[in-house]
Amino acid sequence: MKPTYPLKLSCKDAAALMLAREDRALPLANRAALRLHLAICAACPRFERQLLTMRNAMKQWRGYVDGES
Amino acid sequence: MLTTHPDAFEQQIASHRDYLLRFARLQLRNDTWAEDAVSETLLAALARPQAFAQRSQLKTWLVGILKHKVIDALRQQGREISLSSSDEDASADDLLDQALFAPDGHFAEPPADWGNPEQELGSRQFFAVLEACTSKLPAAQGRLFLMREWLELSSDEICKELALTPTNLYVQLHRARQRLRECLDLNWFASPKAP
Helix, strand or coil, X not given: CCCCCCCCCCXXXXXXXXXXXXXXXXXXXXXXXXHXXXXXXXXXXXXXXXXXXHHHHHHHHHHHHCCCC | CCCCCHHHHHHHHHCCHHHHHHHHHHHHCCHHHHHHHHHXXXXXXXXXXXXXXXXXXXXXXXXXXXXXXXXXXXXXXXXXXXXCCCHHHHHHHHHHHHHHECCCCCECXXXXXXXXXXXXXXXXXXXXXXXXXXXXXXXXXXXXXXXXXXXXXXXXXXXXXXXXXXXXXXXXXXXXXXXXXXXXXXXXXXXXXXX
């Protein structure tokens, strides 16, 4: 891995963490780094909202599949 | 329910067969396994109509049984299922990453604003696109993704059921989510929608 400051993420790193977050709890250091990155980045919050939309979509789909709607 | 005609109950149950088969196929990615799981579901339902007596929704009850049968099938076929995706899939995933990000790790283009599509996400059309995108995932990825998203198993449970390492599972789920995002971006959020 390339040497980086532990708290400094590229968008690619941040996106990878946001995707990972959907399936597992992130270590504190990752959560902190991601939060800092999201605060200063214009593009990544959009990616975050897309993933949130996907999560909502899957939830609604599940209800639809399971015959509840 | 106990006093209704048995034949009517049987017909009602059979009328949901195609519906159940659609989701068994999507999850199992194998027609034979899917048909077996659905047959077992229908037989189990017929064998104990009294179990339905308290329930309001026949479909919901059947889907609940189907999920158990599907998990049984996944467990039995675990070895075949846990095969990681091929090199071809992996390089396709690399290409996806290369399209999304510049060499310096920035987004090549900022992710699109998907807006607030809460209402339209519930539409039949959207679900059709979502299912099409899911079915286009490579088989191993698609199975793992739906084990999370439809069967609602935890990552730990999936690893245990299929004897997968967490690392392998996370890589597959990561790729599946990335592909699905890309597919929805192209096929739903980017294209003009019919009213």
